[in-house]
Amino acid sequence: xxxxxxxxxxxxxxxxxxxxxxxxxxxxxxxxxxxxxxxxxxxxxxxxxxxxxxxxxxxxxxxxxxxxxxxxxxxxxxxxxxxxxxxxxxxxxxxxxxxxxxxxxxxxxxxxxxxxxxxxxxxxxxxxxxxxxxxxxxxxxxxxxxxxxxxxxxxxxxxxxxxxxxxxxxxxxx
Numbered sequence: 001x002x003x004x005x006x007x008x009x010x011x012x013x014x015x016x017x018x019x020x021x022x023x024x025x026x027x028x029x030x031x032x033x034x035x036x037x038x039x040x041x042x043x044x045x046x047x048x049x050x051x052x053x054x055x056x057x058x059x060x061x062x063x064x065x066x067x068x069x070x071x072x073x074x075x076x077x078x079x080x081x082x083x084x085x086x087x088x089x090x091x092x093x094x095x096x097x098x099x100x101x102x103x104x105x106x107x108x109x110x111x112x113x114x115x116x117x118x119x120x121x122x123x124x125x126x127x128x129x130x131x132x133x134x135x136x137x138x139x140x141x142x143x144x145x146x147x148x149x150x151x152x153x154x155x156x157x158x159x160x161x162x163x164x165x166x167x168x169x170x171x172x173x174x
Contacts, residue, residue, distance in 0.1 A: 041133065041157060048143035050153040053127060055162045061125075062086055068125035069118055071145075073137040074160065081173040085129065085156075085163055088171070091117055095140040114141075115148050122149050129156035 045052060053061075061068060062085075070088040072080050073095060080090040091114060092107070101111045118126055128141035142155040163170070 037133065044136070044139045045155065048139055048155070049146045050128075050142040050155055053154040053156050055156075055158050055166050055168070058085070058127060058156050058163075059166070059168055061127075066125065068127055070156075071117065071126065071128045071141055072160075073128060073130045073135075073141045075137070079131075079160075083160060083164070083170040083172060085160070086169060086171045088129075089117060091141065095137060095144055101144075111144070111148065114144060118145060118148070118150060123151055125152040125154065126150050127154045127156050129159045131159045132161040133157045133159070135159060 058070075070085055072084045072088040072090045074080055074084070074090070075092075077090070077092055080088075080092070084090070091109075095106070095114065103110055126142075126145045128138045128145065130136075130138040130141075138155050138157060138159065142153050145153040160170075
């Protein structure tokens with residue numbers, strides 16, 4: 001009788017695993033791609049020395065009126081005007097990688113211009129976002145904020161795409 005229960009248990013577990021796999025909740029052929037993206041994000045965060053904030057966390061901070069600076073790093077003024085996260089300010093030009101700040105790459109904008117946008121309070125939370133997880137503009141912005149001495153820097157990696165998918169309100173510039 002004991003071995004019959006064991007066989008039934010094994011069959012039930014196998015059916016459960018096959019059911020999960022068949023419905024897309026188990027291992028899939030996209031796992032390798034997902035792994036690569038996850039590891040890349042973790043490595044960027046480690047290099048930049050900043051934290052991450054999720055869509056739900058950021059929405060909660062906005063709803064509670066948390067005093068913070070939200071920086072939109074989308075590449076075009078039109079995209080910011082059309083849709084941005086409520087309360088966000090825009091740094092229009094690309095923020096260079098961590099080696100040097102090249103004003104030739106930033107339309108003449110300097111580190112000081114970026115620091116002025118972030119404000120004088122180095123303890124105030126700074127949240128930097130772009131369009132989606134793979135975009136490196138949010139990484140560069142968060143990493144530069146840390147390099148400039150801001151202590152509470154977060155990258156909102158989901159960006160405008162995740163915010164929109166969560167069906168959260170967006171602001172527009174008329």
